[in-house]
Amino acid sequence: MDEPRSNAPHLRENGGHPPSPDITAVPPHDVAAEAALLGACMHHPDVIDAVRHLLDGADFYRPAHESIWRALLALRSEDKPTDPIVLCDRLREQDDLQRVGGAPYLHQLAGATPSVGGAEHYAGIVRKLADLRRLRTSSIRTVQRTMEPGADPDLIRSEVESEVRAERERALASGQGRLSRYIVDGWRFVTETGADKQPLxxxxxxxxxxxxxxxxxxxxxxxxxxxxxxxxxxxxxxxxxxxxxxxxxxxxxxxxxxxxxxxxxxxxxxxxxxxxxxxxxxxxxxxxxxxxxxxxxxxxxxxxxxxxxxxxxxxxxxxxxxxxxxxxxxxxxxxxxxxxxxxxxxxxxxxxxxxxxxxxxxxxxxxxxxxxxxxxxxxxxxxxxxxxxxxxxxxxxxxxxxxxxxxxxxxxxxxxxxxxxxxxxxxDPALDPVAILRQRPDGLTVRELATIQSGDSNPDRAASEKARRTLERLAKAGLAIKAEGAAGGSGGGQQARYRASVRHIGAVS
CATH class of the missing domain: 3.40.50.300 (P-loop containing nucleotide triphosphate hydrolases)
Structure with missing residues (x-):
């Protein structure tokens, strides 16, 4: 009778134990994304405000990049320029300039960004790979614990759950930071978020x-x-x-x-x-x-x-x-x-x-x-x-x-x-209220303009209201002058007449 074949030959080769993780493999990282992000921050200090909540210093794979990032944050908090020259000076004061690669490397970073507008996407790449490295480290540690003599599965499980909770809390705190720039109080929402901007x-x-x-x-x-x-x-x-x-x-x-x-x-x-x-x-x-x-x-x-x-x-x-x-x-x-x-x-x-x-x-x-x-x-x-x-x-x-x-x-x-x-x-100049006013030295009433614009000799209330708003808007803009109608003896009265302003007629002629 044939010996049952194992569907996991790698377990037999390792004495029945799962293989140890390859701790020598290069952890996930993207140096180009880190360089592009730091370069964008040097070009525009405002970029730092947009990405600072997306990252921790430890998210950078290269220690030199973490040092540069922290120096950029310090300069921005002091409202100072973040260009390579000022950054070099700050790192020199901290005795970090040569350790990060010197002034030539900073200028190289400044030229490494394909697009300043892509800074948030570069930051997202850096953050994603940093999260993968953390998961990798945690997984390696867990596997190593299971290989130790006398390993207690309940204790390992408890430690893993504690690490998961801690990572979740860290991610939540970081996520709140990332989202905080979209949250403003009611007063700022009304007064500072662009509700009163000039129209396009x-x-x-x-x-x-x-x-x-x-x-x-x-x-x-x-x-x-x-x-x-x-x-x-x-x-x-x-x-x-x-x-x-x-x-x-x-x-x-x-x-x-x-x-x-x-x-x-x-x-x-x-x-x-x-x-x-x-x-x-x-x-x-x-x-x-x-x-x-x-x-x-x-x-x-x-x-x-x-x-x-x-x-x-x-x-x-x-x-x-x-x-x-x-x-x-x-x-x-x-x-x-x-x-x-x-x-x-x-x-x-x-x-x-x-x-x-x-x-x-x-x-x-x-x-x-x-x-x-x-x-x-x-x-x-x-x-x-x-x-x-x-x-x-x-x-x-x-x-x-x-x-x-x-x-x-x-x-x-x-x-x-x-x-x-x-x-x-x-x-069409024939229906432009300003052009119509120019051609009517005696001016227009609301009803007369409504008749012209609607093409109806008996304009309805909506057409009359629209004509009234149009003439009031022209008067407010200084393009027309409003003359109130005279009151009638029986309680009636003449409609107000609107005439093109002298200033406007002169400017046109």
Missing amino acids: WGTRAQTAWASGESLMIVGAPGVGKTTIAHQLIMGRLGLANSVLDMPVAPGKRVLYLAMDRSQQIARALARRIEPAHEARLREGLAVWQGPLPATLDKEPDLLADLAAAHQADTIVIDSLKDAVSTLVDDALAVAYNNARQRAIRQGVEVMELHHQRKATEGAPRVQRPSLDRVYGSTWLTSGAGSIVFIGGEAGDPAVTLHHLKCPTGEIGPLQVLHDHERGMSQV
Whole structure:
């Protein structure tokens, strides 16, 4: 009869005992990630604030890197520069400079970082490998205890459980530190977290794109979504001051995700480009061509990672259908919104181009669209800060812009004229309230403006209220002067009239 074969021959070779762990193997580490992280901290002291809660000094594999890290922390706590020269001086004072490799090594580290914006990701790598080293050390120690003569399994189990509890408490304390930068008290939340920032597009009273909130531009194919988006990109690059008569705040760098028909997107953008723009486009605009390596509902950190890798403070998604596995699934829409909000939390401004639902045959055509005209799950629109809907037919030179979701006051509806040859858009002067005022020396009443803008000789209450807010806003901005109407004898009275201000007329003429 054959001898039963053991399924663990390595136990027979070791006298029935499990093999001892290879304590000579190199522990998990990534010197390149440590160098990139330290280099990023030397370039920008603010980076230290962003990563200090992610790491302990002992997380660095190289002792020299731990010493450099502690010196950087000390300089930052004293609000001093963290560049290699100042760092060299500090380490020299501590008699540590030569031990860490001298000034040449510090300058080498300063040049080792591929991207300052990736510092948190480098820190995450360093921390993950440090945790693996701790687990490895603990496991080796446990195995060695089991090999000792007279080993007591109950005692070993108790010691292991104590170590696990201690590690859990350490990880929890560290995690609280990592998350603490996202927690602020109520007063700071109201006064210091950017709620009063200038909008990216529009004014405080009428905001089309608020800082820290995404902008979604919705419409059927061919109505000018990309045309409007490209003008906003030019504004973010500082190459245009306004779009549709609303100011655009300049940014630093735009990452454009041209995921579908990138050649068509290039042709459309080329309409606005001049030779004088070359330097700014090379420096300030990065374009991703084609599909992403993963959809954003599957990889919620990808959007923030892409922005960090390209040092972009603005990211444009063209279009949303190419970024999410399916737009109608509520769970995937929530996952995408998670990706959107993670990017925004990292200081990235987000613009999304999206499509409307197909019109149902035979359904009545409504003048004003609503949020249910936006294709996909309601959670896509719920997480957006501002939603602009462009109504019209493909290729139309004249379309209507509706503001479906407003951070502040509603904008429009605006009658927009596209110049398809130059890639420019403007508000139809015939319906621009400022232009109308200029052409009416006798001024306008609320009802008169409502009649002109709505095209209805008997405007409803909503149209009249919108006209009233428009005229009041112009008066507040100094573009119009309000003259109260005279009271009538029977309790009635004339409506107030608004006239273009003399200063504004003079500036225009």
